[in-house]
Amino acid sequence: MPGSYSWLRPAAFGILILGLGVRVVAIVTLGRAFSANVATRAGQRSRATMVRRSPSKLQAVPEFGYHKGVSKASSYLPAGFHTLSVHLTMNGAADNIEFLKRAFDAVELTRSPSPDGRLLNASVRIGDSVMMLNDVFPEFGAKPNVPGGWPLRLTLYLPDADAAWAKALAAGCKVVFPIRDQFWGDRYGEVEDPFGFVWAIATHLEDLTAAEIEARRQKAFGGGPPLKPESVMKKRPTSQVWVDPEVPHPVSGS
Numbered sequence: 001m002p003g004s005y006s007w008l009r010p011a012a013f014g015i016l017i018l019g020l021g022v023r024v025v026a027i028v029t030l031g032r033a034f035s036a037n038v039a040t041r042a043g044q045r046s047r048a049t050m051v052r053r054s055p056s057k058l059q060a061v062p063e064f065g066y067h068k069g070v071s072k073a074s075s076y077l078p079a080g081f082h083t084l085s086v087h088l089t090m091n092g093a094a095d096n097i098e099f100l101k102r103a104f105d106a107v108e109l110t111r112s113p114s115p116d117g118r119l120l121n122a123s124v125r126i127g128d129s130v131m132m133l134n135d136v137f138p139e140f141g142a143k144p145n146v147p148g149g150w151p152l153r154l155t156l157y158l159p160d161a162d163a164a165w166a167k168a169l170a171a172g173c174k175v176v177f178p179i180r181d182q183f184w185g186d187r188y189g190e191v192e193d194p195f196g197f198v199w200a201i202a203t204h205l206e207d208l209t210a211a212e213i214e215a216r217r218q219k220a221f222g223g224g225p226p227l228k229p230e231s232v233m234k235k236r237p238t239s240q241v242w243v244d245p246e247v248p249h250p251v252s253g254s
Contacts (some may be wrong), residue, residue: 080109080130086154087132090145090195093119096133099194100124103171104156104164106131127158145196153190153200161187161203168193168201181205183216 077083090096094117100106106124114120118135125131136142158164165179172194179189185206192198208216 078130080125082129085130085132087134088197089134089136089142090197091136092195093122093133093135096195097122097124099171100126100131103168103173103193104199105167126156150197153198155200155202157202157204159203161189161201164201165189165191168199173199183220184208184213 088096094111094113097106097108097111101108101124104126106126109123109125109130111122112120114135114137118137119133120137121132121134123130123132136145156164161179168191169175173191176190176192176198179187179201182188185208186202186204188200188202190198190200
């Protein structure tokens with residue numbers, strides 16, 4: 001009789017081995033799942049925080065992932081924005097907002113202060129346009145700006161350039177180029193604000209063709225190219241830049 005059941009021994013041994021194999025596979029699978037979960041969380045933490053490597057690198061900046069589950073916006077543009085928007089970085093953004101209110105009737109839209117009072121981001125509306133601004137954050141990699149060293153003009157087209165001009169000067173702006181009628185059909189002038197940015201203030205007076213503008217330009221410059229800046233400009237001790245009203249402006253060409 002015992003011999004007749006001898007075939008059960010290898011079968012039992014096989015079942016035992018199979019059971020052990022299933023357990024090993026289960027343990028390995030659980031281990032891999034645990035490792036993957038740990039790696040995923042570590043990756044999320046790594047992406048969610050920019051680790052500071054040196055004083056000039058970024059400090060901890062969270063990535064919140066707010067867009068998950070949020071309904072889509074009605075437009076690719078935020079309300080009030082146009083395709084191209086100005087975003088300025090400066091020292092004293094909060095003071096700049098108050099200046100913009102006085103000088104250009106700006107309306108404050110948003111403000112996001114940091115714990116120390118500097119503005120991470122803010123936006124104002126001037127006329128029908130939105131402008132963004134923020135303070136300098138060297139700890140985020142930004143470099144302090146140099147007043148008056150910006151190769152740009154912020155151009156405002158307003159219904160009454162002369163009234164806006166007077167208001168800007170009263171708010172603390174300095175004249176860069178006196179306002180007057182220009183050959184391209186605008187009344188136009190430039191001022192520098194207390195933060196070093198130059199604003200062009202203008203009102204469009206005439207709709208001219210390209211040929212009419214060119215004819216006026218040639219007449220203004222005697223048929224030749226614009227004069228060199230050093231031949232028509234002079235600087236005063238107050239650092240205000242004036243142009244002889246009888247001589248065409250070297251850049252704008254009035």
